[in-house]
Amino acid sequence: MKSNNYSKGKLGEDIAVNYLKNCGFEILDRNFAIKAAEIDIIAYKNNIVNFIEVKARTTIDFGYAHEAVDARKQNKIRLAAEVYLNQTNLIYEEISFDVVEIYFDTKNINHIIGCF
Secondary structure, three states, X not given: OHHHXXXXXXXXXXXXXXHHHHOXXXXXXXXXXXXXXEEEEEEEEOOEXXXXXXXXXXXXXXXXXXXXXXXXXXXXXXXXXHHHHXXXXXXXXEEEEEEEEEEOOOOEEEEEOOOO
16 A cells, blocks of 8 residues: 555656646756655746645545645645755745645646645
């Protein structure tokens, strides 16, 4: 089961990257990790750095995928984002914490900009 979830998550991230590129985002990094957290995708567009959590689901039957990004997960992503920004020399005006939802049954992709 865990392997299946990993495969679904990896596929979801690949789909999200292609979607974001098609929307004009530059992908800066994938799976940026620190000891306490990981950011699935770091993207850049219009002087905004987007820290993106990808949630892939087979169906919407058990709720919206973005609802799985609880306060604890949000705080971990914020911490990792701070580390990332301190390690790079990016020039940016804003940052955004986003979620990309992938639903395999409907082939639906939903990019929620500024989700948290």
